[in-house]
Structure formats: C-alpha cells, structure tokens
Amino acid sequence: MIVVRELSGNDWAEWRELRLAALREAPDAFSSTVPGGARLSEVNVLADLDATPAGMVSGHLSGDSAELLSMWVTPDARGRGVGDALVQAMVRWSEGRGAGRLELRIAAGNQHAKALYERHGFVPQPSSDSDELEMIRQSRRE
Numbered sequence: 001m002i003v004v005r006e007l008s009g010n011d012w013a014e015w016r017e018l019r020l021a022a023l024r025e026a027p028d029a030f031s032s033t034v035p036g037g038a039r040l041s042e043v044n045v046l047a048d049l050d051a052t053p054a055g056m057v058s059g060h061l062s063g064d065s066a067e068l069l070s071m072w073v074t075p076d077a078r079g080r081g082v083g084d085a086l087v088q089a090m091v092r093w094s095e096g097r098g099a100g101r102l103e104l105r106i107a108a109g110n111q112h113a114k115a116l117y118e119r120h121g122f123v124p125q126p127s128s129d130s131d132e133l134e135m136i137r138q139s140r141r142e
C-alpha cells in the first residue's frame with residue numbers, strides 16, 4: 001500500500017536522510033548534488049510503500065507557477081506506482097495553491113521520468129538546451 005504524507009519542519013532529519021540517499025544513487029538526475037541540496041523546500045512529500053519510505057518529491061511556488069523538484073523513488077520500489085502517487089500529490093498541491101501551471105526539468109535522456117510525467121499531462125517544451133528538458137502541465141481551472 002502506498003501512503004503519501006506531507007512533511008513538516010520537524011521532519012527535516014527524515015527528509016535529509018532520504019535526499020542524501022537520492023543524491024548518492026542518482027546524481028545525474030539532479031542539478032544539485034551538494035548536501036545543501038538536502039534542505040526542506042516549500043512543500044516536501046514522502047511516499048511510504050508498505051510502511052517503508054520509498055520516494056520523495058518537493059515543490060515551491062513562484063508567481064503563477066509551481067515547480068516540482070527532487071523526485072526520487074528508491075530503486076527497489078520502482079515500477080510500483082510510487083512515482084505516480086508523488087506526481088499526483090504535487091498536482092493536487094499546486095492546483096490547491098492556485099498555481100496556473102506546474103513545471104519541472106529533467107536531464108535529457110531520462111526516459112523513465114519523461115514517461116511518468118507525460119502520463120500525468122506534462123508536455124515537453126522546445127528548447128535549445130540539449131542537456132535538460134523542461135516539461136509543463138497546465139492546471140485545470142474551473
């Protein structure tokens with residue numbers, strides 16, 4: 001069973017431990033690989049798979065946009081819906097905060113991440129940067 005929970009400032013140690021594991025396991029997936037990159041962001045979400053921490057994602061708001069950052073699923077939990085649950089949590093959060101769109105960047109060639117985000121309505125943006133791909137999901141507004 002997957003349970004998604006939003007962390008508070010008191011949970012920073014748990015966040016930091018998982019974030020450092022992510023930076024060790026997938027350094028090429030993240031633009032920040034320094035320990036400072038383990039700080040809490042505006043919203044920080046963990047997913048537990050069968051009561052064990054199995055993934056994380058964070059986000060922040062900037063004007064009319066929200067940005068999704070630091071997505072990581074532990075290797076043994078991949079392909080089991082944890083990424084989907086984390087993306088859904090961020091979509092709910094950004095739309096709940098009134099953001100017009102949710103944006104993210106992935107390393108070019110990260111096909112697993114690209115497929116995950118496309119499934120949730122993110123659209124790759126044309127760019128001259130061959131190292132990074134920007135993807136945007138427009139919010140559904142009534």
Ligand SMILES: CC(C)(COP(=O)(O)OP(=O)(O)OC[C@H]1O[C@@H](n2cnc3c(N)ncnc32)[C@H](O)[C@@H]1OP(=O)(O)O)[C@@H](O)C(=O)NCCC(=O)NCCS
Binds near residue numbers: 074078084
């Ligand atoms: C990208 C990522 C978050 C996807 O998480 P997920 O919950 O496994 O997502 P999905 O279920 O959509 O994965 C789809 C398939 O790819 C496989 N897969 C995902 N990531 C994989 C990887 N890094 N290596 C090998 N296979 C992988 C899964 O097993 C699954 O296979 P299946 O459909 O045959 O079962 C996860 O792979 C990850 O944390 N990667 C490293 C960090 C990263 O790239 N973050 C994104 C930065 S924006």
